[in-house]
Amino acid sequence: MLKLFVLVALICVALYGIDGLPHPPTAAPTAEPAGDGGLYDNKFDNVDLDEILKQERLLINYIKCLEGTGSCTPDARMLKDILPDAIQSDCTKCTEKQKYGADKVTRHLIDNRPSDWERLEKIYDPEGSYRIKYQESKAKEAESADEAMSSS
DSSP: OHHHHHHHHHHHHHHTTSTTSOOOOSSOOOSSOOTTTTOOOOTTTTOOHHHHHHOHHHHHHHHHHHHTSSOOOHHHHHHHHHHHHHHHTTTTTSOHHHHHHHHHHHHHHHHHOHHHHHHHHHHHOTTOHHHHHHHHHHHHHHHHHHHHHHHO
8 A cells, every 4th residue: 555655755755856856966876775775865855745736747757657658857867766675674764754745646646647556557566556555544434524525
């Protein structure tokens, strides 16, 4: 479940640097965590994820990079380099904001961009474990809401 949270959080972290938006420092990309407690670099933790999700071109560029069907900006390359470790470790090196961001973006992709999600899922979560858990969680939330409406 956290594997795709990581994917999405890292996508959002990297998205901030495309098309005139501020890019990360020009240091070489690395899959190594930052020195502070073994967490990934937090320099993008305050990115406005809602704004990124509204900018389709940004999102598509990163999706293509992650799929290997498009070119990668330096920050997208950094994301692609970090992603396998983040997925393998279930985001244990992610900050809390990165975990929250991964969840937010992943849910957005599943609910609003299912074809993009399916392509990324085949690459990064072939068993579909995150999607299944998310759909179960969503169904439980709907049941709870229905029960609350019935008892009112």
